[in-house]
Amino acid sequence: MELSRRTLLAGGFAAMLGGTVVGCSSSMDSGASAKKNAEGNIALWCWPGGLGKSVLDDTIAHFPDQHIKYSEIGGDFKQKLLTTFNGGTSIPDITGVKGEEIAALLPQANRFVDLKTIGADSILGDYLEWKVKQATTLDGQVIGLPIDIGPTALFYREDIFTAGGLPGEPDKVAEQLKTWDDFLAAGLELKKANPKALIVSDAADMYGLMVSQGTDRYIDKDNKFIGDQDHIRKAWDLAVKAITTKVDAKTLGGTPDWNAGLDQGTVPALAGAAWVALDVKAACKTSVGKWRLAPTPSGPANFGGSFLTITKNAADPAAAFEVIKYMLSADNQAKAFADAQIFPSAPAAYDKPQLKAQDPFFGGQVPIDVFGPAAKNIPIAYEAPLDNAVGAPFGDALKLVQAGKKTSDAAWAEAVSKAKQIGKRQGVQ
Incomplete structure (x- = not known):
């Protein structure tokens, strides 16, 4: 992105x-x-x-x-x-x-x-x-x-949410969209009312955010690969669910389609860091005043x-x-x-x-009423020097699922295999 x-x-x-x-x-x-x-x-x-x-x-x-x-x-x-x-x-x-x-x-x-x-x-x-x-x-x-x-929050269009039967006030959004399962369920409800409004801007981005909400990533403190464990697979499966239920807009951040989607309401929500506000504001010329902020589903992360x-x-x-x-x-x-x-x-x-x-x-x-509490509650997770390199195959493989080129299980197996190979070459056990 x-x-x-x-x-x-x-x-x-x-x-x-x-x-x-x-x-x-x-x-x-x-x-x-x-x-x-x-x-x-x-x-x-x-x-x-x-x-x-x-x-x-x-x-x-x-x-x-x-x-x-x-x-x-x-x-x-x-x-x-x-x-x-x-x-x-x-x-x-x-x-x-x-x-x-x-x-x-x-x-x-x-x-x-x-x-x-x-x-x-x-x-x-x-x-x-x-x-x-x-x-x-x-x-x-x-x-x-x-x-x-870069503490995260949920940026969303209050007008699109309320027109689609979802709550519009930030406190009500926070209450109903506590978890990513809640978020995806809301996406299905919104899509029924407004087929053009897809609540997930990009499932690959959503996956990365979910990984960053946890206390474990791809390599542990003993230099062992743990990217094939449940904490990563759960994030993967939720991202795939966004794809298969067709609430994924598949819009790459910063592109003309992303900019237009934010302003026109076809991308009515975006989970991102505080600095993303600059991009949303730059993209939106006709929807000023219609955006709101709520806590990130399932808790804060940092980007x-x-x-x-x-x-x-x-x-x-x-x-x-x-x-x-x-x-x-x-x-x-x-x-x-x-x-x-x-x-x-x-x-x-x-x-x-x-x-x-x-x-x-x-x-x-x-x-700051949303980002401040998020900043103070970022989860503490170990980040190994090779974590980014080992994690990259997962994002790449998920994009193949988005494009319909691989099934979830085949892409997952490929990502795990490539990640292990990258890690092994650099001494990860």
Whole structure:
């Protein structure tokens, strides 16, 4: 799914990371004897849209003695960062790391400063615990402070729901659509009244979200493959049910069909992260005020949310830490939300005026009233460095079921087989 908060995504929610405890020991020596950068300047790297502009400008002005030089790096950020690391020159003092890439970088934790060694213990409690753990190795090193998160909610068209016999008020929607089974049942009811309104925007995305709602994923802490177990199969079967009952609109996010479906009501619901609001608003020109927010069926998940890290090459790690601590304070996170809907990872920001405003697009709802509780209740799951790679065949296989090219059982067997092969080549048991 290609959406505008492109800190994510190389193929939909099924390829995205949830709110997780990632972990691997930092046994690699890369960066252990890194050459220090020259003193007197702090080089800061991030990708387009990763930081709020007003916060960035204010931070640069707030630390005049540090001569912060900001570089916006487009394209494949992770690859460019790793290439720079391997080249050994022009390595930034501070760099962003995307949430979907933190797990894969934890085996190289020695390239980064353990923030606990320079004072982070005093502020880690200011951030959501599950998000901090996403940047924590199994041996306890913390390599990043969280920039933002992506708690989920159900975006839905109040007018389409009520016309189709479903509740329209958010509290009533929350009550009736508590689980994904409830959601699919509502989809059938809606389809009877309005055959063009399909409640599932994309079953493959729904599958990825359901996986991220759990506390287990594809690989456990003992480096064993568990992707063939019930917690994954249940998500798979529910996604297949959406396909076979024909309540799946099969619309790829960010496409013209997706945009039109949201505005015209043929895609009247979307379970997605807080940043998806930007995409929904951009797509909808005639349905402003008709959208509402309710809790995600079966509980919250997280998609997206990144970190600021300090490399071992930093000339003055303590000074760099003061910079990221200031930039990621609750006040500045609230400003970043106002700037670019960068959703705060510090709960104290949720009470700031920038997040308490009513939103006319959602009929006067206050979005933080839905996203705030979701953010605080993201499930903590272990995310292995290879989890994304091992999980990818499941999303690919589900798309074959969507296209009518394979039965559910055949596609499942193929996904499990490919996932095991990928894992085995990389040492997963």
